[in-house]
Amino acid sequence: MEIEKILKERFGFSTFRPGQKEVIEQVMGGNDVIALLPTGMGKSLCYQLPGYIFNQPVLIISPLLSLMQDQVDQMKQFKEKRVVALNSFMNPEQKKQTIYHLEQYRFIFISPEMLIQPQVQQKLNTLPLALIVVDEAHCISQWGFDFRPDYLKIGELFGNHRPPILALSATATSKVLKDIEVYLNMSQPYKYIHSVDRPNIHLAKYSFLEKEDKLDWILRHVLETEGPGIIYTQSRSKTESISELLLQHGIAAASYHGGKDQLDRQFIQQQYIDDSLDWIVATNAFGMGVHKPNVRQIIHETIPGNMANYMQEIGRAGRDGKDAVAILLYAERDEEFAKFVGIDDLPNDHHIELYETYQLRQEPPNQMIQNGEISETSFRVLQYWMTQKSANEVKELFQTMKYEKMHEVDEVMKLVKTECCMREILVQYFGQELETKPTNCCTSCGLTLENLLLPRQQKDHVVEETPWQKRVAKILGIS
Amino acid sequence: MIFRQILLQIFHKFKQERTISAPFHLLRGKRSGQTIQDVGIFQLHMYFGILPKLSRKTYDEEISKLIEEQYMTVSDEGYYILTAKAKEMNQTVDLPFNGWQYRGNEHLFFARLSLVIQSLSHKAYNQMSFLPIQKDPQVQEWVRKFLISHHYQERDLQQQLYEEIIVSLEQAPIEQHAKVIVMKRLTGYKIAGYTWQQLSIYENKSEMDIQFIYIACLHAWLNGITDKESQFPLLAAIAEQVRVAMPLSGSAYQTAQLFQQGYSIEQISQYRKLKRSTIEDHIVEIAMNNPRFDIRSFITEEEIHQVVNAVDDYNTRKLKILHEVMPNLSYFQIRLVLARGETV
Numbered sequence A: 001m002e003i004e005k006i007l008k009e010r011f012g013f014s015t016f017r018p019g020q021k022e023v024i025e026q027v028m029g030g031n032d033v034i035a036l037l038p039t040g041m042g043k044s045l046c047y048q049l050p051g052y053i054f055n056q057p058v059l060i061i062s063p064l065l066s067l068m069q070d071q072v073d074q075m076k077q078f079k080e081k082r083v084v085a086l087n088s089f090m091n092p093e094q095k096k097q098t099i100y101h102l103e104q105y106r107f108i109f110i111s112p113e114m115l116i117q118p119q120v121q122q123k124l125n126t127l128p129l130a131l132i133v134v135d136e137a138h139c140i141s142q143w144g145f146d147f148r149p150d151y152l153k154i155g156e157l158f159g160n161h162r163p164p165i166l167a168l169s170a171t172a173t174s175k176v177l178k179d180i181e182v183y184l185n186m187s188q189p190y191k192y193i194h195s196v197d198r199p200n201i202h203l204a205k206y207s208f209l210e211k212e213d214k215l216d217w218i219l220r221h222v223l224e225t226e227g228p229g230i231i232y233t234q235s236r237s238k239t240e241s242i243s244e245l246l247l248q249h250g251i252a253a254a255s256y257h258g259g260k261d262q263l264d265r266q267f268i269q270q271q272y273i274d275d276s277l278d279w280i281v282a283t284n285a286f287g288m289g290v291h292k293p294n295v296r297q298i299i300h301e302t303i304p305g306n307m308a309n310y311m312q313e314i315g316r317a318g319r320d321g322k323d324a325v326a327i328l329l330y331a332e333r334d335e336e337f338a339k340f341v342g343i344d345d346l347p348n349d350h351h352i353e354l355y356e357t358y359q360l361r362q363e364p365p366n367q368m369i370q371n372g373e374i375s376e377t378s379f380r381v382l383q384y385w386m387t388q389k390s391a392n393e394v395k396e397l398f399q400t401m402k403y404e405k406m407h408e409v410d411e412v413m414k415l416v417k418t419e420c421c422m423r424e425i426l427v428q429y430f431g432q433e434l435e436t437k438p439t440n441c442c443t444s445c446g447l448t449l450e451n452l453l454l455p456r457q458q459k460d461h462v463v464e465e466t467p468w469q470k471r472v473a474k475i476l477g478i479s
Numbered sequence B: 001m002i003f004r005q006i007l008l009q010i011f012h013k014f015k016q017e018r019t020i021s022a023p024f025h026l027l028r029g030k031r032s033g034q035t036i037q038d039v040g041i042f043q044l045h046m047y048f049g050i051l052p053k054l055s056r057k058t059y060d061e062e063i064s065k066l067i068e069e070q071y072m073t074v075s076d077e078g079y080y081i082l083t084a085k086a087k088e089m090n091q092t093v094d095l096p097f098n099g100w101q102y103r104g105n106e107h108l109f110f111a112r113l114s115l116v117i118q119s120l121s122h123k124a125y126n127q128m129s130f131l132p133i134q135k136d137p138q139v140q141e142w143v144r145k146f147l148i149s150h151h152y153q154e155r156d157l158q159q160q161l162y163e164e165i166i167v168s169l170e171q172a173p174i175e176q177h178a179k180v181i182v183m184k185r186l187t188g189y190k191i192a193g194y195t196w197q198q199l200s201i202y203e204n205k206s207e208m209d210i211q212f213i214y215i216a217c218l219h220a221w222l223n224g225i226t227d228k229e230s231q232f233p234l235l236a237a238i239a240e241q242v243r244v245a246m247p248l249s250g251s252a253y254q255t256a257q258l259f260q261q262g263y264s265i266e267q268i269s270q271y272r273k274l275k276r277s278t279i280e281d282h283i284v285e286i287a288m289n290n291p292r293f294d295i296r297s298f299i300t301e302e303e304i305h306q307v308v309n310a311v312d313d314y315n316t317r318k319l320k321i322l323h324e325v326m327p328n329l330s331y332f333q334i335r336l337v338l339a340r341g342e343t344v
Helices: A003-011 A020-028 A045-054 A065-077 A092-100 A118-126 A149-158 A174-183 A211-224 A236-248 A262-273 A307-314 A334-344 A349-360 A376-388 A391-417 A422-429 A468-475 B002-013 B022-028 B033-041 B056-068 B084-089 B106-124 B137-149 B157-171 B176-184 B196-203 B207-227 B233-238 B250-260 B265-272 B276-289 B301-314 B319-325 B331-339
Strands: A033-036 A058-061 A083-086 A107-110 A131-134 A165-169 A190-193 A201-208 A229-232 A253-256 A279-282 A297-300 A324-331 B072-074 B080-082
Touching: A003 A020, A003 A045, A020 A033, A020 A045, A020 A190, A033 A174, A045 A058, A045 A131, A045 A165, A065 A083, A065 A107, A083 A092, A092 A118, A131 A149, A149 A174, A149 A376, A165 A174, A201 A211, A201 A391, A201 A422, A211 A236, A211 A324, A236 A253, A236 A279, A236 B196, A253 A262, A253 B196, A297 A307, A307 A391, A307 A422, A324 A391, A334 A391, A349 A376, A349 A391, A376 A391, A391 A422, A468 B157, A468 B176, B002 B022, B002 B056, B002 B080, B002 B084, B002 B207, B022 B033, B022 B056, B033 B276, B033 B331, B056 B072, B106 B137, B106 B157, B106 B207, B106 B233, B157 B207, B157 B233, B176 B196, B176 B207, B196 B207, B207 B233, B250 B265, B250 B276, B265 B276, B276 B331, B301 B319, B301 B331, B319 B331
Parallel strands: A033 A165, A033 A190, A058 A107, A058 A131, A083 A107, A131 A165, A201 A324, A229 A279, A229 A297, A253 A279, A297 A324
Antiparallel strands: B072 B080
8 A cells, every 4th residue: 555645544644754754665665774853753653654554563662651651642532542552550450451452452552661571572472563663762772861771671572583673763872873773683774864953943052150140031031032932940949949930920831840740740731732821941851742833942041961852852942843942051060060960860889789788688679769778760770780790890880871971961061162053063963964054043153032032922811710610611611 | 828737736636645747647648557546536537648648858847847936846755745826826727628538539539520521521512532631541441431331422411510510519618719729620622720830829829728728629529429429420420439438448347347257356366367466456446437336345334434534634645644544454445445536
């Protein structure tokens, strides 16, 4: 069947976006593929469309539980019933039932933790899988910003007689790309590398002497220019305090971070998409799964931990292709804090020694989590390496990683300190070459924010004062 | 502010006979013998488990403020003494909590309700697909079954649900603002809910106070729904198994069944391979929950009066003191009498 026809009938598009067709054709031809497509460029279509041609299950390995649920919900919304997410949200009975009936599904989303469980493995071995998709494939690399030890086992699990693997990522350096190829045991994969540059996002930066000066600048800027925008910051408490500052000045803002009430997070997303909120003040927890095309501004209140995060976060602006700005704020010694945050969740020597003590006492080391001696994410990384290497080697490894993480911050600092083109530095970091520069490219090349941003429209922010009875009536469509 | 008032009220009720940590366990609904018995002894049913997720940090911060502002002093052993200032402050919090019977299940009720309403809202506006606001697969499955079994496609379910909500919520004995807060947490087609932060600004109260009012409103509303199930059949169905009828821990429930079959404490302890003291904890829990449970198989009428008089004479409910006064009685026997609280 012609793939254009399915594109039209199933997905309602008449043309492919850049890269989609190439990737799909290679996958259909039985080849392994690594595809680097920026977020919002239709990554998921690259495996969804083939799913309708194969008529055999497609397995999608995804590390982000909440994102997985979102994808399943969205596919169901588009009338795909044969889709399931196999993850730790399920209770044992649901899990058992789902595994038992696994062949009924066209799309099977699975978390890496679930994938390595024996009963899942056993079932998967009996399924005629058409394609294995590794989403967020950069998680396989210990040099990536979000290393998942369980990802390293994917390559071993499927052996030689496996269907093609499609590795997807939005941001990966050449070093990480190499890791993806090696650890997934890919055979001469076809690579589609889309340029990481987003010409409609204009890059600005401002330096300050004092941290407090940044807040004054943000307030003034937000009062004068039009959103919608996102302000990224490094701590949960900062999202609260900055959003309160904006709210006090009559700006429709909300704070967002991983510790927020589950319903609150959805209300904020919904209000933001509806344009009833202008600004979100968030940690890096905000953005995944939020599809808002008209974001005009991304402000980094402080420098992010690495270039990949920066790229991913500014990439949430201007999905509609219209001009947008990304503003990086820096105050003296911000890099020290960024480094501290970066290495804070790496296991340290003390953790390694504790781990050994537990082993000597013949107690399960994961007790460390319950005893509050280590975070769950840190433990996951620690445990993986402790089963691979000696304690001293692991110490050395983490030392190297620590330097690597600090070095990542220094890479971001280049953007702050440089007098060269910011866009060039960004693109080169990902091992690519910049071909053309847009006008108003960046602060170094010369840029005027007034040419890119509209002045703020004073909207009357009316508080809904209807009685509760009317609200229920409105929601339920009762006149 | 509400948090502080609730804490002071709990401290008052504990009569300075428990440690500074006791209110923390009470608010979180800790299922230990001690906390459960204290609920009966000090008549603290309304506050049990109203904050299942309260963090120790938040709690300690509030306690530090109480100490700083001279509402109480704390001894090295962790006991507290309320100051005159605190005693003056002892006004009752007029929020109709019913923690003992809901124990956090009010959130399950609201989760189901909000997804039912979101679904019916989309149906009313002819939008048959949407992203569910509740992510828990069990809640989703429950709501799916509810909608199908009530034939939501064929009839006007939203009209009936609307009428039930209006009538039942209007009857709930709580101020209008509380009802506004609960209704603003609902979401529908092109209508987003309000975050705690937003509600806190509109109502000019702290986020925590807003959540207290929200919980109290759900309790008051649920009381009305579960008392008159036949009048509100849809809401009663959504509130299915939300109210704890016989609030016993699972283990105490097993003990209760064996005891009813005529087994002695000793036999139950051997059969269940549990310590005697654990079984005694269960018996105390049962005595507290079931007013018809006859404690006279463990203690004579005369001894009961002895305990009641001692509590009055010495104005204490501290076990250690009472045991010193009545060395003839075991701790277990004294606890049994105390478990009856003011009903003795």
